Amino acid sequence: MTAVQDQDQQQQQEPAGAGVLATLRATPTPVRALLAGVLVNQLGTFFQAYLVLFMTARGFSAGQAGWALGVYGAGLVVGLLAGGALGDRLGPRPTTLLSMAGSAVLLPTVLYLHQYPAVLVIVALVGATTQLFRPAAAAMLATHTAKHRRVMIFALYRLVQNVGATTAPLLGAVLVAVSYDLLYWVEAASTAAFALLAVFLFPRGGTESAAQQRGGYRPVLADRRYTLFLAAMFINVFVYVQYVAVLPLAMRDAGLATGWYAAMLSLNGLIVISLELLVTKLTQRRPARWVAATGFVLLALGHSLYGFQWGVVAFVAGTVVWSLAEIVGGPTMFAYPALAAPEELLSRYQGAAQAMYGLGTVLGPVCGVALWLAIGPPVWWIFGLTSLAGLTAAWFGMRRAERLS
Structure with missing residues (x-):
């Protein structure tokens, strides 16, 4: 044992x-x-x-x-x-x-x-x-x-x-x-x-083992439920990364000095570093897909708040809410592949999830900036709806009754 x-x-x-x-x-x-x-x-x-x-x-x-x-x-x-x-x-x-x-x-x-x-x-x-x-x-x-x-x-x-x-x-x-x-x-x-x-x-x-030698990523992709989780991971990062792509452009166009953008980054860092472990003590005993769904709801709400013309209030409120999304859903989303993977495919399940994370960080800024240049502030509501699409993928992609603790 x-x-x-x-x-x-x-x-x-x-x-x-x-x-x-x-x-x-x-x-x-x-x-x-x-x-x-x-x-x-x-x-x-x-x-x-x-x-x-x-x-x-x-x-x-x-x-x-x-x-x-x-x-x-x-x-x-x-x-x-x-x-x-x-x-x-x-x-x-x-x-x-x-x-x-x-x-x-x-x-x-x-x-x-x-x-x-x-x-x-x-x-x-x-x-x-x-x-x-x-x-x-x-x-x-x-x-x-x-x-x-x-x-x-x-x-x-x-x-x-x-x-x-x-x-x-x-x-x-x-x-x-x-x-x-x-x-x-x-x-x-x-x-x-x-x-x-x-x-x-x-x-x-x-x-x-012989199982580890065969198939490359085919066994991972054959897990239909897990491929939905991979889509959720990509969407999560695609929306999340807009804080370094579209948010500085939006704050500049709202007439706010660069220092306000730096303050938003600092606010996010403060919330994550000081509160994530405390929040995880509560979320780790909950079913994984419920925790992930809560994170997606907060992510959608936080980015949608940026779409309102409330000046700095909208940016502060939105940053607080999507930062809460990060500390609620982040640890569970990152830990979930360890629950879903067979032992002999554990690294490949992790690799697939992290590759989706990396792909989101590459494509998110490119697409986000293009959308901002095309339609302006309403893009934040598109990001909110995109987050809800991620929630749907996570809900059907993550096991119903399993907990990560």
């Missing part, structure tokens, strides 16, 4: 709701190492945020830099899909080593290339290699955590990602003030540090 099975049997003897400290105390060393490694890696993640500024500083046009960012996004999606297949076949340790060691080698390479096609190739490879580990990491969280603690452990995983993502641009600004060389060498060092943690603290790769 595994440690996770032991923990699952003890669930009935524990208080309803696996708290943060109880979850951390119960997590094995590999999970703690993963959380620490992701935090270190995220604190040093500068490549995407500073790519446009780096390329324009090196003499490339803004258009060329924009295309490079798109290529990075395409590499990201490919890396997540490839990482799902590799994770099932190799296990989390070799996959993470390949991802982090490859990134550590590739990241500084962009500093020494001057031909645009060569830069695009490296940008695509960096986008892919930096994401390879993510499906295997999510699978490792699931397999080394008791079922009743999975939503909380994924909330902790999201927390370290959010803390890193919030802090990294500030650290990057300090490093850029010295040089871009320092920026990307520091990022390479952070990925190498994560690789070392994986070497010493991650479990060795498991055995590969």
